[in-house]
Amino acid sequence: xxxxxxxxxxxxxxxxxxxxxxxxxxxxxxxxxxxxxxxxxxxxxxxxxxxxxxxxxxxxxxxxxxxxxxxxxxxxxxxxxxxxxxxxxxxxxxxxxxxxxxxxxxxxxxxxxxxxxxxxxxxxxxxxxxxxxxxxxxxxxxxxxxxxxxxxxxxxxxxxxxxxxxxxxxxxxxxxxxxxxxxxxxxxxxxxxxxxxxxxxxxxxxxxxxxxxxxxxxxx
Numbered sequence: 001x002x003x004x005x006x007x008x009x010x011x012x013x014x015x016x017x018x019x020x021x022x023x024x025x026x027x028x029x030x031x032x033x034x035x036x037x038x039x040x041x042x043x044x045x046x047x048x049x050x051x052x053x054x055x056x057x058x059x060x061x062x063x064x065x066x067x068x069x070x071x072x073x074x075x076x077x078x079x080x081x082x083x084x085x086x087x088x089x090x091x092x093x094x095x096x097x098x099x100x101x102x103x104x105x106x107x108x109x110x111x112x113x114x115x116x117x118x119x120x121x122x123x124x125x126x127x128x129x130x131x132x133x134x135x136x137x138x139x140x141x142x143x144x145x146x147x148x149x150x151x152x153x154x155x156x157x158x159x160x161x162x163x164x165x166x167x168x169x170x171x172x173x174x175x176x177x178x179x180x181x182x183x184x185x186x187x188x189x190x191x192x193x194x195x196x197x198x199x200x201x202x203x204x205x206x207x208x209x210x211x212x213x214x215x216x217x218x219x220x
Contacts, residue, residue: 158208
């Protein structure tokens with residue numbers, strides 16, 4: 001990742017003023033206190049060396065501000081925000097060793113979050129336009145049924161490559177329109193893991209559809 005401007009997120013709080021709603025274990029955390037921990041030389045060295053403990057610690061510390069960025073600045077729903085944050089986590093794990101210290105770790109992560117949020121919105125818009133075009137398109141009578149049958153077969157084959165749990169999760173979310181909380185209850189998993197499992201299932205489904213010559217029209 002290239003150079004990054006050292007910008008603050010969520011306004012400029014006064015002395016002792018919190019800049020997000022503190023999460024469990026972070027009550028009373030201030031911008032100054034957070035920045036001091038993120039600027040710890042040991043933590044920065046750990047991130048740059050790819051140390052998993054250090055990377056996880058940075059993600060835990062920055063998660064409240066990242067959630068505020070993707071939800072407030074980009075207008076994403078809670079479930080959409082969790083999907084984007086999962087992508088942010090993956091991107092940070094992959095890019096951590098390339099962090100050169102040209103900005104704070106917080107700013108580095110915020111820029112990743114902004115980029116992933118913008119990517120998500122572009123993808124959602126592109127698929128929305130594609131769906132509208134397909135709805136308006138008049139398919140020739142002899143080609144329409146055959147084309148749809150081939151696509152249904154390809155989707156069925158792609159779904160068969162997912163695990164039983166992945167298919168169950170997608171069925172609950174897309175077909176039965178269940179919320180993350182309902183899915184967690186029915187599958188017996190923590191609600192915080194639903195977004196990650198869904199993102200992984202969709203990636204696997206997209207890969208399978210691409211191999212079959214089709215592109216997934218789901219935005220995540």
